Amino acid sequence: MEDTFSPRIAATLNHRLGQDATSPHIADVVVAVYREIEGALTPIVGPGGVVALYQRSLHLAKATHHWIDISSPAQTPRVDFSTLRTLLAQQTDETALAGGVEILERFSRLLVSLIGLSLSEQLLGAVWIQPPAGSPVQDAP
Amino acid sequence: MNHTATIQRLGTGVPGLDEVLGGGLPEFSFNLIAGAPGCGKTTLAHQMMFAMATPERPAIYFTVLGEPPLKMLRYQQQFSYFDSTAINRSIRFVNLSDDTLKGDLGAVLQRIVAEVRAHDSALVFVDSFRSVVLASTTEGKPNHALQQFVQQLGVLMTSWQATTFLIGEYFAESDANPVFTVCDGLIWLRQSVERNSMVRKMEIVKMRGQSSLPGLHTFRITSAGIQVFAPARAAAIDDRPDSGALDFRLGMGVPGLDDMLGGGLPRGYSLLVAGPSGSGKSVLAAAFLAEGARRGESGVIAAFERRPNPFYNRALAELIRSDRVALVDPQAPDLSIDEIVRLLLDEIHRLKATRVVIDSLSGFELAIAPTFRADFRESLARLVMALAHAGVSVLMTSELEDRYTDLRFSPYGTAFLTDAIIVQRYIEVHSEIRRVMAVVKVRGSTHSHELREFTISTEGICIGDKLPDYVGLLGGRPTTHHPVQEWVSNPPAGMGTVPAS
Numbered sequence: 226m227e228d229t230f231s232p233r234i235a236a237t238l239n240h241r242l243g244q245d246a247t248s249p250h251i252a253d254v255v256v257a258v259y260r261e262i263e264g265a266l267t268p269i270v271g272p273g274g275v276v277a278l279y280q281r282s283l284h285l286a287k288a289t290h291h292w293i294d295i296s297s298p299a300q301t302p303r304v305d306f307s308t309l310r311t312l313l314a315q316q317t318d319e320t321a322l323a324g325g326v327e328i329l330e331r332f333s334r335l336l337v338s339l340i341g342l343s344l345s346e347q348l349l350g351a352v353w354i355q356p357p358a359g360s361p362v363q364d365a366p
Numbered sequence: 367m368n369h370t371a372t373i374q375r376l377g378t379g380v381p382g383l384d385e386v387l388g389g390g391l392p393e394f395s396f397n398l399i400a401g402a403p404g405c406g407k408t409t410l411a412h413q414m415m416f417a418m419a420t421p422e423r424p425a426i427y428f429t430v431l432g433e434p435p436l437k438m439l440r441y442q443q444q445f446s447y448f449d450s451t452a453i454n455r456s457i458r459f460v461n462l463s464d465d466t467l468k469g470d471l472g473a474v475l476q477r478i479v480a481e482v483r484a485h486d487s488a489l490v491f492v493d494s495f496r497s498v499v500l501a502s503t504t505e506g507k508p509n510h511a512l513q514q515f516v517q518q519l520g521v522l523m524t525s526w527q528a529t530t531f532l533i534g535e536y537f538a539e540s541d542a543n544p545v546f547t548v549c550d551g552l553i554w555l556r557q558s559v560e561r562n563s564m565v566r567k568m569e570i571v572k573m574r575g576q577s578s579l580p581g582l583h584t585f586r587i588t589s590a591g592i593q594v595f596a597p598a599r600a601a602a603i604d605d606r607p608d609s610g611a612l613d614f615r616l617g618m619g620v621p622g623l624d625d626m627l628g629g630g631l632p633r634g635y636s637l638l639v640a641g642p643s644g645s646g647k648s649v650l651a652a653a654f655l656a657e658g659a660r661r662g663e664s665g666v667i668a669a670f671e672r673r674p675n676p677f678y679n680r681a682l683a684e685l686i687r688s689d690r691v692a693l694v695d696p697q698a699p700d701l702s703i704d705e706i707v708r709l710l711l712d713e714i715h716r717l718k719a720t721r722v723v724i725d726s727l728s729g730f731e732l733a734i735a736p737t738f739r740a741d742f743r744e745s746l747a748r749l750v751m752a753l754a755h756a757g758v759s760v761l762m763t764s765e766l767e768d769r770y771t772d773l774r775f776s777p778y779g780t781a782f783l784t785d786a787i788i789v790q791r792y793i794e795v796h797s798e799i800r801r802v803m804a805v806v807k808v809r810g811s812t813h814s815h816e817l818r819e820f821t822i823s824t825e826g827i828c829i830g831d832k833l834p835d836y837v838g839l840l841g842g843r844p845t846t847h848h849p850v851q852e853w854v855s856n857p858p859a860g861m862g863t864v865p866a867s
Contacts, residue, residue: 268458272464
């Protein structure tokens with residue numbers, strides 16, 4: 226159950242990126258998705274709460290993608306996505322996509338571990354699209 | 367035509383709370399839920415919110431600087447009332463930490479009003495309000511700013527037809543706080559600690575426009591949320607069936623005992639069975655319930671000493687297994703009398719029971735929290751009254767050490783509370799311990815005054831004859847009754863009385 230968001234994250238990026246996405250485009254899309262998450266969660270947990278979740282998700286993603294190494298002050302009023310965008314854009318297309326997916330999945334799993342799948346779905350359901358019905362789940366391009 | 371304003375009352379969804387509030391929560395009221403950390407304020411607020419919020423009556427929950435929202439959501443969803451599907455539909459959470467940290471109460475107020483208007487909220491919660499208070503004072507702002515804030519919030523929310531709850535940590539009611547004056551309702555939650563026990567208590571300090579129940583009311587927090595135990599008097603609805611009670615008698619299930627009682631136990635009476643350990647009180651109680659079942663009546667037993675099991679009472683265990691007798695087996699620590707009454711009444715109503723056994727008062731006293739033991743006698747009176755109002759007949763056992771120097775029926779002085787009393791005693795005859803039983807009291811009814819020997823076998827209690835050849839039975843060591851003495855004391859007619867030597 227904890228991985229339920231994974232196919233939806235992949236489907237969402239798939240839908241937004243289309244074919245042959247370049248790393249700068251991938252960076253823009255990942256940040257855009259993150260901004261939607263920020264918009265959905267900030268009214269509820271406050272900007273500080275979203276910053277803390279974002280930083281934790283980067284830290285967790287770094288374990289499998291060592292290049293995701295973004296150090297930022299523990300207390301910032303808002304999430305600063307510019308560093309992430311720059312970092313993703315500097316990678317190869319394939320690496321940027323894998324990293325972007327990893328960060329979003331880590332964030333989702335982190336939220337599910339804290340407030341459960343049902344409430345996470347309730348809060349972020351509008352961000353993710355459903356994978357096409359009847360088709361096998363595929364990784365993002 | 368009635369021209370006065372009609373105040374609708376909202377059902378809070380918290381079991382027992384509506385009774386304590388005096389019929390529910392007044393709509394559009396401005397309320398404060400106060401108490402020390404950990405006493406259940408946030409749980410109470412959430413439980414009410416999930417119960418009251420609907421798409422037509424949406425709720426908004428402002429989190430300020432208290433418990434971080436993520437943790438609050440994490441822990442609150444452990445309660446069964448939490449419904450994730452209600453979030454962002456009928457319930458909306460809004461974090462105000464940034465606004466509050468700036469210490470500008472005016473800006474906080476504007477944000478609250480804007481959000482309430484944007485979402486057309488009918489139920490407004492601010493948690494924790496103390497954070498607002500502290501934020502206003504740390505900036506060195508004069509206290510009237512807070513008073514103004516509370517005043518404006520109260521006016522704006524009521525004008526907006528919102529029912530509002532401020533949740534705050536207040537450690538003493540003597541805190542000079544303007545919100546105490548402005549609020550319509552003040553619900554104070556407490557944790558009473560005595561020795562190694564903790565009991566949660568709630569007080570409705572204030573509830574404008576209606577008569578709430580005074581005093582401290584115990585409540586418990588379980589996975590279902592908060593349950594408040596309204597006082598027994600408030601829980602009881604039916605009047606006691608005084609008239610005609612003596613016309614309807616209940617069989618006791620012990621041959622001969624009904625005759626001793628003057629025809630059985632009058633319906634709706636409370637009966638105290640007092641005696642030393644092992645004298646047969648529980649056996650008598652089981653026979654009472656079994657006889658009810660035989661006549662098609664249901665029963666309830668509150669077992670405070672040991673759970674009825676097939677090893678010591680097969681018939682009762684079978685009645686419990688088949689749900690003809692409900693077992694109230696209070697395992698929870700730190701019970702209150704009101705909680706036990708609630709447990710009993712719930713089972714009485716469920717089974718439409720007519721017979722109730724409390725076995726025993728000694729175990730009952732040990733089961734309740736130390737903080738209630740000082741008032742045990744008064745509490746017991748409430749329990750007896752509540753059960754009588756429910757229209758059931760009650761048998762209570764009471765362990766009583768044989769002292770042989772005085773005749774007592776209860777260690778609590780509760781004998782006067784009951785309508786009937788049966789006393790059991792041990793006596794020594796020819797180096798044997800034997801048992802005797804007597805009916806001491808049946809209110810408003812004639813009854814036997816005989817002291818009868820009885821035995822206990824696998825068939826139950828068997829009441830025998832009097833022991834006419836013995837005197838001083840209640841002293842524990844009876845002596846043989848000599849016919850000569852009888853003759854001396856009551857000489858045949860025509861003969862003078864012989865002075866005792």
